[in-house]
Structure formats: structure tokens, C-alpha cells
Amino acid sequence: MRIAFGLVxxxxxxxxxxxxxxxxxxxxxxxxxxxxxxxxxxxxxVDFKQNSFTSGVELSLLKEIGICDTTKVxxxxxxxxxxxxxxxPLSRTKSxxxxxxxxxxxxxxxxxxxKFPIRRxxxxxxxxxxxxxxxxxxxxxxxxxxxxxxxxxxxxxRFRLDQYNxxxxxxxxxxxxxxxxxxxxxxxxxxxELKKFEGGRVLATKRDSVSxxxxxxxxxxxxxx
Numbered sequence: 001m002r003i004a005f006g007l008v009x010x011x012x013x014x015x016x017x018x019x020x021x022x023x024x025x026x027x028x029x030x031x032x033x034x035x036x037x038x039x040x041x042x043x044x045x046v047d048f049k050q051n052s053f054t055s056g057v058e059l060s061l062l063k064e065i066g067i068c069d070t071t072k073v074x075x076x077x078x079x080x081x082x083x084x085x086x087x088x089p090l091s092r093t094k095s096x097x098x099x100x101x102x103x104x105x106x107x108x109x110x111x112x113x114x115k116f117p118i119r120r121x122x123x124x125x126x127x128x129x130x131x132x133x134x135x136x137x138x139x140x141x142x143x144x145x146x147x148x149x150x151x152x153x154x155x156x157x158r159f160r161l162d163q164y165n166x167x168x169x170x171x172x173x174x175x176x177x178x179x180x181x182x183x184x185x186x187x188x189x190x191x192x193e194l195k196k197f198e199g200g201r202v203l204a205t206k207r208d209s210v211s212x213x214x215x216x217x218x219x220x221x222x223x224x225x
Contacts, residue, residue, distance in 0.1 A: 038154070040146035048105045051082040057097050058087050065124065065131055068108075077108075084108040088141070090125060091151045099125040101155075103141050115162040123179060134178040136225035142169070155179060159223050165190030167197070168214050181224075183207050184214040 090099030106117025
């Protein structure tokens, strides 16, 4: 069972939903503000139908980690195809062979409990000649931010909980040889009255407390491993 935001949130969920609760933590600003330390920002809206392998090593990497069926050809379900897998470099100082972020099409691994296909993110780094999975997420990579004094960009991952009509935009930062949650940047909830998603950036004064609670939710809902 989901445990989040203490007694106050529990009462709100039972009585009137999350809308009023979220609003007390969200800024009215609609303009997206990038942290000052970000040197470069890349935004992603990956369309797997248009995806392709371009570096020449993607297929061998998929075979190495054993995530797809090498006996299937073309775009057949389960095949090692760019229609299901997209690669991003992990670090500016490593080749794709030695470290990568793998975004997986939600159609590749069906989740019977989900209303919509859920994308997954696997992060691998080679250690002692062997690729090691250092992070696993059930979410979508929507942004990368280059920051000072690091060869590893910050990642912005969107997590979605269909059963609660909520979305979280969470910033992850490389620390101690893996990505760790830095803060929750944005909260999105479904406004039942208006029948649409609404949300905003988490207020700076609430960022620490909200981020801690969101991290608990992600763990309890098995969205991070």
C-alpha cells in the first residue's frame, strides 16, 4: 500500500483528492527555470518509430546485456531493434561501449497493471571489462543538463502513477558511481473538475521535504531499483 505525505495527505486522498494538497507546494510560475549551474540543456521527446542505431555498437551492447532476442529479425516484438531501444552516452569522457543510458520503449515490456505503456531506463557502466547496471528506473528521460565539474549530466526523469493521476519530474545527479535523487522539481496532478493535468514547479522552500516524500513514493511503487 502506498504511504505518502503522512496523515494530511491520507485525509485529502480520502476526501477531496490531491489537487489542493499539491497546490500548496507548487509555484504559480509557468516559465521553466533551469538551475544556474546548468551549462547546457538537452530536452527529449523520443519517438521510437523514428529511432535508429547510428554508432555501430548498439546491437553488440544489447547482445552483451542480454535484454532482447537476437533470433528475431526486423521490428518483431522482442527483437534487438531501435524501435524498442534508444542509447544515450553516459559520460562525455567515455565511449558508448563503456557507459550508456538505455531508454526502453514501453511496448517492449508490457505491464498489465498500467493504463499506458511505461518506459524504462537502464544505466550501465563498464567495470573491470564488464557492463554493470548501476541504475534502473520505470520512467521517461525528458531532459539532460550539463553541469560544472562533472562529466555526467544531471538527468530529469518523469515518473507517472496512473492509479493516482500524478506525475513527478525528478532531477537525478551522479554521485558515488551512480545516479541519486537530487530533488523533485515539478508536480503534476489530474484536475478532476477541469478534466486535465495541471501542475507547477515545487516551491524552493518546500523542495527538500517534497523531494524526500517523492523519493519514498518512487521506492514504494517500485519505480526505482
